[in-house]
Every structure is written in structure tokens, then in C-alpha cells.
Amino acid sequence: xxxxAELPDVVDAAGRGEHWALTQLFRAYQPAVLRxxxxxxxGAADDLASEVWIGVARGLPRFTGDEAAFRGWLFTIxxxxxxxxxxxxxxxxxxxxxxERLDVAVEWGPSGDPASTVLERLGAQxxxxxxxxxxxxxxxxxxxxxVVGGLPVTEVARIMQREPGTVRVLCHxxxxxxxxxxxxxxxxx
Amino acid sequence: MTPRSDExxxxxxxxxxxxxxxxWDGMAPDPDAPGWYADVRTLVHRARGPAEPDELxxxxxxxxxxxxxxxxxTLAQLPHRPGVRTVGRLMALKAAAAxxxxxxxxxAAAAxxxxxxxxxxxxxxPAIQERVMPMIGHGDPPAAEAPAPTDTDADxxxxxxxxxxxxxxxDSCVPGTAGSGAIDASGEPSSTPGTTTGAxxxxxxxxxxxxxxxxxxxxxxxxxxxxxxxxxxxxxETTTTTPTTTSAPLPDEAPSPAASPEPAASPGPSLNAAPxxxxxxxxxxxxxxxxxxxxxxxxxxxxxxxxATGSS
Numbered sequence: 001x002x003x004x005a006e007l008p009d010v011v012d013a014a015g016r017g018e019h020w021a022l023t024q025l026f027r028a029y030q031p032a033v034l035r036x037x038x039x040x041x042x043g044a045a046d047d048l049a050s051e052v053w054i055g056v057a058r059g060l061p062r063f064t065g066d067e068a069a070f071r072g073w074l075f076t077i078x079x080x081x082x083x084x085x086x087x088x089x090x091x092x093x094x095x096x097x098x099x100e101r102l103d104v105a106v107e108w109g110p111s112g113d114p115a116s117t118v119l120e121r122l123g124a125q126x127x128x129x130x131x132x133x134x135x136x137x138x139x140x141x142x143x144x145x146x147v148v149g150g151l152p153v154t155e156v157a158r159i160m161q162r163e164p165g166t167v168r169v170l171c172h173x174x175x176x177x178x179x180x181x182x183x184x185x186x187x188x189x
Numbered sequence: 190m191t192p193r194s195d196e197x198x199x200x201x202x203x204x205x206x207x208x209x210x211x212x213w214d215g216m217a218p219d220p221d222a223p224g225w226y227a228d229v230r231t232l233v234h235r236a237r238g239p240a241e242p243d244e245l246x247x248x249x250x251x252x253x254x255x256x257x258x259x260x261x262x263t264l265a266q267l268p269h270r271p272g273v274r275t276v277g278r279l280m281a282l283k284a285a286a287a288x289x290x291x292x293x294x295x296x297a298a299a300a301x302x303x304x305x306x307x308x309x310x311x312x313x314x315p316a317i318q319e320r321v322m323p324m325i326g327h328g329d330p331p332a333a334e335a336p337a338p339t340d341t342d343a344d345x346x347x348x349x350x351x352x353x354x355x356x357x358x359x360d361s362c363v364p365g366t367a368g369s370g371a372i373d374a375s376g377e378p379s380s381t382p383g384t385t386t387g388a389x390x391x392x393x394x395x396x397x398x399x400x401x402x403x404x405x406x407x408x409x410x411x412x413x414x415x416x417x418x419x420x421x422x423x424x425x426e427t428t429t430t431t432p433t434t435t436s437a438p439l440p441d442e443a444p445s446p447a448a449s450p451e452p453a454a455s456p457g458p459s460l461n462a463a464p465x466x467x468x469x470x471x472x473x474x475x476x477x478x479x480x481x482x483x484x485x486x487x488x489x490x491x492x493x494x495x496x497a498t499g500s501s
Contacts, residue, residue, distance in 0.1 A: 017259040022252045030248070031240040050251055057255035124244075127235030146213045147233050153210070171213060172203040175229075179199055182225040 001150060002028040007067040015060040026053065029071070033078050035128045036148045039140065044085050052078045072155045075145060079159055134181045139174040142167050195223040 002010065002024070013021035033052055037045035055077045063073065122130060128148060132140035138160075145156040146167075153171075157164040198221060202209040212226070215233035298304075 014255075015259060017256050019252065019256055022255045022259070023248065026248055026252055026255070027240065027245060030251075031244045032237075034244050035236065046247065050247065050254070053251050053255050054258050057258035060259055122232070122235055124235055124238045124241055127232045127238075131229075131232045131236060143213070147215075147236050150237065153206075168203070168206070168209060171209060172199070175202060175212060176199055178229055179195060179223070179225055182228045 001032075001071070002067060004067045007070060011060060011063055011070065014057075015063070022057070025056075029074055031124065032148050032150070033074065035125055036075065036078055036144050037082060038125055039128045039132055039144055039148070040082055040137075041085055041089075044089075048078070048081045048085055051081045055081070068152075068155065071149060072151060072159065075149045075151065076159050079141075079145075131178070134177045135174050139170050139177070142170040143174050146171060194221070195225070198223055198226075 010021045010024050014025050030049065030053075034045055034049050037048045037052075041048060052074070056074060059073075059077075063070065065073070128144070131147065132143055135143060141160060142156055145151050145159060146153070149156075151159070153164050153167050157167045160167065162170075202212055212229065213233065215230050215237065
């Protein structure tokens with residue numbers, strides 16, 4: 001993420017095509033965008049991220065707002081690209097699975113390490129995947145925007161075109177599922 | 190019981206937004222948080238961790254693409270501009286309008302000149318008669334039906350093919366002659382159908398006047414069909430093309446003019462003799478409408494009358 005104070009200047013320079021500003025924006029937000037996309041469309045995440053940044057570059061000259069607004073705008077574009085991708089994928093009937101995911105699955109199979117050790121070994125993307133592994137698509141999206149995107153509930157609700165209360169309920173149910181998944185002691189009744 | 194307390198803590202996050210926000214921000218504000226929350230916090234922190242090398246691999250390419258996109262350079266991936274879309278839509282609309290106009294013009298011209306009727310008479314009807322009708326009537330009945338009208342029309346004796354064609358002619362001729370019954374009175378063989386019909390009905394008359402020169406032979410069959418098939422839609426046009434078109438209105442008129450029987454007899458044979466080949470096509474479809482005039486003839490025509498009734 002980028003500091004609130006420096007973002008307007010960076011965005012302004014990036015809108016003029018300044019290479020340094022574009023690089024700074026990319027380095028600050030690409031990890032979050034990529035993790036968000038990889039958690040939901042692992043096979044196409046890199047391509048989708050490229051499309052997201054092209055969309056950002058086209059809209060930069062017209063963007064006005066603070067850092068939170070920029071993050072919200074960025075993840076709005078990412079979500080739209082993701083929806084487009086899902087529509088295309090639904091027509092193609094093909095699921096692309098990244099090779100990294102297959103390797104991870106083998107490495108963390110049922111006979112793997114204890115949970116704590118596994119969590120310690122997780123990379124950033126592994127942690128994201130673990131967070132949303134047991135969640136429904138809507139819960140996963142709310143949690144991803146909330147955690148990976150660092151967005152407040154109101155912004156998540158705007159991006160998902162839902163009510164803030166709905167987003168809170170989604171996050172609450174996600175926490176319940178996580179409790180069952182991680183703790184194995186909390187009943188969900 | 191820890192599970193129960195955990196449940197309470199989870200439920201609390203639903204009502205205390207401050208606690209809920211703290212959970213998903215990776216900060217546990219509540220010391221009563223269950224043990225598994227530590228794992229959640231670990232995951233949240235790692236999910237928000239710094240960039241990893243593989244996540245910035247594409248930086249040079251993407252940043253360069255962004256720079257070009259920002260400067261407005263053409264990119265293959267960039268969507269079309271709104272202005273281009275508008276122009277494209279206008280062009281598509283104009284093309285569609287031009288195509289529609291041309292198609293309608295062609296259709297009107299074809300209908301006016303009788304091309305459609307001719308094609309239908311020379312191609313479609315023979316094909317139906319030779320292939321479809323036998324299949325429907327098990328082959329035998331159609332043959333039996335076909336000769337009957339032919340007998341009435343021409344000599345009644347020979348091959349089934351020619352007589353079949355004659356039927357439509359006769360039908361056309363008969364009704365035509367019904368109109369042309371007067372024709373027979375006025376003029377004789379050659380001018381028969383066209384002119385008389387023209388006299389009988391104003392609109393077609395002018396057109397028919399041209400047709401009589403060629404007439405009876407090849408073109409008659411076509412109009413007969415056109416009359417049967419498309420009479421309702423465009424009677425005027427069909428009538429203009431050939432005398433046979435006069436037959437189109439005929440079915441409607443056939444019953445009314447009682448004078449028809451006589452002329453029918455006279456023009457019938459002449460038409461049959463010359464055009465027989467082409468005329469044959471109509472009968473199948475024309476059989477029903479011509480039946481009325483056929484009934485009028487029956488008294489006049491000896492063998493043919495019976496045959497016609499049989500066909501009808």
C-alpha cells in the first residue's frame with residue numbers, strides 16, 4: 001500500500017505517463033491485486049492483472065480521490081475483469097489450474113505437517129488461499145476485499161453492490177467457517 | 190466449555206463492529222478471543238504481507254504497457270472508442286437499410302414481371318406433382334387422378350404426363366375462358382384468353398393484351414399456378430403477366446360466369462395442344478379451385494367431364 005500523502009502526486013504523475021510513478025503504483029498494489037485474483041481465478045490471474053493495470057492506466061488521467069478511493073477503484077476494476085473472465089470461462093467450460101497450486105496440494109496433503117507448522121510455512125498466496133478455502137464464493141469475495149484489499153465494509157459493499165449489513169453478515173459467517181476449519185471445536189449450530 | 194465461549198465470541202463479532210473490524214484487520218482487540226483466532230490473525234497478516242518476487246515478475250512489461258496506454262498509444266487490447274462505435278453502428282444501419290430496400294425492390298420486380306410465378310409453375314409444381322404427389326397418393330392414385338383431368342383437357346387418350354399439365358391449363362383456361370367465353374365470341378383462338386380477360390376485368394386487361402401474342406404455349410402454365418397459389422396476395426400483378434393470370438381471379442369468378450363452359454371447351458384443346466408440356470404442372474394445386482368450373486363443363490364434355498369430377 002502507499003501512504004496517503006504521497007498518492008495524489010504519484011497518481012498525477014502516473015496520469016502523465018511518468019515511468020517512475022507507474023512503477024511505484026504497480027509495486028504498491030500489484031501484490032494485493034494478484035492475490036485477490038489468484039484466490040479466485042488462479043489460472044488466469046496474471047493475465048487478468050495485466051488487464052486491470054491497463055484499465056487503471058487508461059483511467060488515471062481522470063481519477064481524483066485519496067488513497068482509499070484509489071484502492072476501491074482498483075479493486076472495482078479487478079472485480080469486473082474477474083467477472084468477465086468467469087463469463088468467458090463459463091462458455092469455454094475449461095478450468096485452468098496453476099501448477100503452483102498442484103505442487104502445494106501435494107506438499108500439504110492429508111498426511112502433512114500440523115496446522116501451526118503449515119501456517120508458518122505458508123506464503124502470502126498460500127495464506128490467502130487458506131483463508132478462503134472453506135468459504136462460499138460470496139464470503140470469499142467479501143473476505144478478500146476486506147483483508148487483501150484492505151477495504152472498509154462500506155467500500156466492500158459498494159464494490160459488491162450489496163448493503164453494508166450484508167457484507168458484515170458474510171464476514172461473520174466466514175469467521176464461523178474459519179473457526180470450524182481452524183479450531184474444530186466450535187459448533188456451527 | 191471453550192466451544193461455547195468461542196461461539197459467544199464469534200457471535201459478538203456480528204454485533205460489535207469494532208471487534209469485527211479488528212478481526213479482519215488482524216488485530217485482536219479482545220483478550221477473550223479463542224485460540225484459533227491466532228491462526229486467523231496469522232493468515233491475515235501473511236495475506237497482507239509484502240510483495241513476493243514472483244508477484245512483480247511482469248513489472249517491466251506491464252509498466253511499459255501502462256505508460257503507452259496512458260499516453261494514448263494504440264494498444265491491441267484497448268477497447269474501441271465510443272466515437273468509433275457510433276460510426277460503426279451508423280454504417281451498419283445504413284447497410285441494413287440498403288439491403289432491405291434492394292431486397293424489397295427485387296421482390297417487387299420479380300412479382301411484377303411474373304418471374305416468381307413462372308419459376309413456380311415450371312419448377313416447383315412439376316416437382317411436386319411428379320415426386321410428392323405419388324408419395325402421398327401411393328403412386329397409383331395420383332396417376333389415376335392426373336389422367337382424368339388431362340382427358341378432359343386434351344384428347345383424353347394418351348400419356349398421363351401431358352394431360353396432367355393440361356388440367357391446370359384448362360382450369361386456367363376454363364376460368365379464363367369463363368372470362369374468355371366472351372373472348373371466344375369476340376376473337377378466336379389466338380387472342381382468346383388475354384384479351385377477353387382484359388375486357389372482363391379492367392386491371393389485368395392491359396397486361397393480358399400483351400401476352401396473347403406468345404400466349405397459350407409456354408407461359409400459361411406459370412400463371413395458372415400463380416393464380417392458384419398467390420391469387421390472394423397479388424392478383425393484379427399475376428394477371429398482368431400472362432393470360433394464365435386471368436385464371437387467378439377465375440376460381441373466384443368461375444362459379445359466376447355461366448357462359449364459361451362453352452369457351453372452355455374450345456380454348457381447352459387449343460391450349461392443350463400447344464402448351465401441354467408446361468401446362469401440366471398446375472393440376473395438383475389447381476384441382477380444387479378449378480373443380481367448380483369443371484362442374485360447369487361437365488355437361489358439355491363427355492368423357493372429360495367425368496374425369497374432371499373424378500379428379501376433384
